[in-house]
Amino acid sequence: MGEEKIVIADSGEYTRKIIKGLLIKKGYKVFEATDGLGAIRMCRTIYPELAIIDTNLWGMDAFQVGNIIEDDNLSTVIYITNNATSFFLNKIKEMKIYAYITKPIIKDSLYKTVEFSLMNIDRIDTLQNKVNILEDKLRGRKIIDKAKGILIEKYNITEEEAYKIIRKESMDKCKKIEKISKIIIDEENKNIKK
Missing domain, CATH: 3.40.50.2300 (Response regulator)
Known part of the structure; x- marks a missing residue:
C-alpha cells in the first residue's frame, strides 16, 4: 500500500x-x-x-x-x-x-475491501495490458496476411514467397513489416479506385 x-x-x-x-x-x-x-x-x-x-x-x-x-x-x-x-x-x-x-x-471490513479492490485493480490492469498487446499483434498479423494475399494474387506466388518479399522490403527500408504491408495495401486500394 x-x-x-x-x-x-x-x-x-x-x-x-x-x-x-x-x-x-x-x-x-x-x-x-x-x-x-x-x-x-x-x-x-x-x-x-x-x-x-x-x-x-x-x-x-x-x-x-x-x-x-x-x-x-x-x-x-x-x-x-x-x-x-x-x-x-x-x-x-x-x-x-x-x-x-x-x-x-466496520473498520476491518472496510480495510479488507479496499485492499482487496486495489490488489485486483492491479491484476485487472495487467491483464488488460496483455490483451491490448495481443490485439495489436493480431491487427498487425491481419495487415501482413492481407498484404501477402495481394502479392500472391498479383504475382501468382506462394505465401512464403510473398512474405519474403515483404520482409526484404522491410529490411531494405528499415521499416516494420506491418508498415510495409500497409503500404502494399494502400497502393492496391489506389489501383482499384483508378
Missing part, C-alpha cells in the same frame, strides 16, 4: 467522515464528494485508484455515476450500501470489481 488516491462520494457527512478518517490512518490520500456530478468531476481531476460511492447519492443515480467513472477509465468503483439486495448485487456484477461496503462501517 502506497499513497493511493481514493474518492469517497456520499451525501451523508457522517459516513463520509468515518470512511475518510479510517482510510487516512492507513496512508491513503482521500478526497470527498457529496453528489454524483461532484464525484465525476473529482475523478476527472485526480484519476483516483478507487472511487467509493454510496448508493443513495444525491444528484444522479449512483449506478449511472459509477458506470460513467468506469466507462471513461477515470477509476474503479465500489459501492457503499445499507442493504445488499438482489437488485444491488445484479448491478455490481457490471462493475470492474465485484465488491461493496455495507453500513454501518
